[in-house]
Amino acid sequence: MANYELKDLVEWDARIRDKVAEFGLDCFTQEFELCDHFGMIGYMAYSGMPSHYPHWSYGKSYEKLKTLYDHGVSGLPYEMVINSDPALAYLMRDNTLLLQILTIAHVYGHNDFFKNNFTYRTTRASLTIELFKAHALRVRHYAEDPSIGVDKVEHVLDAAHALSWQCRRNLAIRKLSHNEQLERLVDAAHPKTDPFYRIHARPEVHEPDIHKVPVEPDEDLLLFIRDHNPFLAEWEKDLLTIVDEEAKYFLPMLETKIMNEGWASYWHKRIVESLNLEQGLHLEFIVRHNQVVRPIPGQINPYYLGFKIWEDIHRRHTNPTPEEIKRDGPPTKSGEAKIFEVRETERDSSFLRRFLTEELMREMDLFKYEARGDDLVVDKVSDEEGWREVKDTLIRNVGASSIPVIKVEDADFGQNRTLYLVHSHDGRDLQLEYGEKTLAYVARLWGREVVLETTLQGKRSLLCYNERGFSMRALK
């Protein structure tokens, strides 16, 4: 059994909090809850939420986690923190004292990140728990309503879950309202004032189509369907809202995985090292820390990648090499000031773009691979010629960039209320089986034919789903 008591944790926590304050981390009030492995698997299945609406997919994820854990394929995380105010963290009670110390320090790193990173501004942390509880109540209410029932609720949720990530990527940018979009459209159509209009030919004015819906292509699929399918019942609209709100709550985590895990690892290291642990604990700490931030061959370990970059930013601003000074100029900020600035203003894609240097990539031996036949084959490595491409590939595989961008182009295509979607193709084709099945879900929610324009093996193609089922054809 564990080699500590609760009061030990409270003591260590007090010491860690002193350090947190000393280092200038800025956290929400923190709650810790001790749980066993059943509890942990349960929390993981429901993304850590103390209350969550029911759906079979969470049962599936529970069974899967439990199977993997029971068969020793994967262990359980030492902790789980959720972004709320106060922040909620679960600690595995079977862990050793040292692991708890490490974990508590790690949790404060996440906590600070949640509170300060710009992507989390939209999540309203103080209402998180209430939000999820309200969602659960509403969904249960619909499921228990005799005129609706579990099956119908599931029917909508299944489809809505399939589309939940088809939403705006940067929530910090405000979405323009319909009228604002119209205004922008009309403004753009106005000819520029020309000081020489007397001698120039009169410019041609193209009248914009102000009746088109949407005015600008819309990425929020669920919300668009909610607002433009007049046949949806109120409860169906509400389910779509619920799923969309949850996706937008989790989007920042998806978008900052590397930064967030790196940041927490960076700070647990600095905090624990400053605690002056006795030798036995310190040795265990070194072992555990290296397990957390170890490179995993063939993959990207966000803990390791993030940790290395944060350390590198700090070093380059406190102790730059002569070449770096020659290239980037002398540092204008202290390392401390710089990392605090970066943790506030970046997300994974920009973080990697700006701070993952060629040297660091070479040190970590990052590479790009492609599928050839049944094999995944290394295509480019981080040498002088290939590192940019490797970096681009990496950036396109983190956060929301790993999800295809699909926008609503027209809600009344062919005056037929056909929903016309366009996939913004960036060289990566859609997986067809999944595309077909997901399109069926769009059609289920839209209630009419849906068409998706995409590129398959270099050819523009249309995927259709209507009452006759799925069909596919090439575009001229």
Next chain:
Amino acid sequence: MALESIFREYSHSDAEHSDRSAGDRARHRQKVRESIRENIADIIAEESIIGKDRDRVIKVPLRGIKEYRFIYGENAPGAGQGQGDTSPGQVVGKTGKDGQGKGDGQAGDRPGIDYYETDVTLDELIEIMFEDLELPNLERRALRQIPSDRSFKRKGYRHVGIRVRLDKRRTARQRVMRILAARQRHEAERALEIAGADELQANAGGAEEQAEERRFPFHQDDLRYRHVETDTKEESNAVVMCIMDTSGSMDTMKKYLARSFFFMLYQFIATRYRNVEIVFIAHHTEAREVSEEEFFHKGEAGGTFISSGYLKALEIVNERYHPSLWNIYAFHCSDGDNFDSDNPAALKSAKELSELCNLFGYGEIKPLGSRYYESSMLNVFRRLEASNFHSVLIERKEDIWPSFKAFLAKDRVKE
């Protein structure tokens, strides 16, 4: 404002009583089962189930419960980390399992990774098959439970065995024999000693010996156990001959129907006889004895001589299963598309076979409707006069159970 923190102690009762995922898990399992049931025809058609261990675990693909999203396909490159010596052209993995998103704690942030299979035992699968075929409950139980009343025959004695089979009389006799042997040896030794040593020593030796005589324990070597062999009486032998026409296309539905019919036949026979063997004969214009896997998977083009299958069966019976020792059950599945020229030969050999068999059946599997434009053997076999022959037409899975019952009603051995 100073940073605050709150600790909440682990409470055992909470963890025990608030299994909030129970409802969702039950719903998920229900969906898994539904998914299996929807695909039961495909699964049974592909799995060897006849005469197999019921606890065998089978991987079953799940179709209904994947969570689909828009994801990138195979031409999307990825990035990974090497061990310092990666070079272009190196193979780093296989497509379809690049193992991303491994237990890193934040659920809900990875799209698209899904599992496709689940494990079920053969027993569960058969249960679902019974459900699908709408077998009545009573029959279901009869088919599932193979009775264990075997008779045993004693056969000699062994040095090792289980406690209950210890033969006390023989064991005791063994000990007595050892005592006698030991005494003889002592006497011989003493005779030698007396010759050389003085009397005092001889007396002391005698006392020792007396003590020994009082306590002469059983030794491991004394133990004798009755040896028992399971008895295989001749009349408890049965052989099931599955004959199938593999010409043309055996599609999934036909395979499913044939396999479930053979399976039930085997199970039913197994409930009545202690030693049941099974023979698979596949035929087109020629017949071969094959394994179950081959039986259901080999599709051969070409014509059909039904007589070839029967002749092969007769040949096997003559070689290995003499009718005086074996109860023979033969069943033939075909789509009925025989060469006309073969019909007399088929009828003749069928007659011969039905004389040897307890029960001989012919099942014509024709998916609904197709019998109107294809030739049929049913008319030919109508001329076969044998009380233990029965022919059935199976057009859909609902027909299986009634035709199975009708077939068994003709069994020559009445209970």
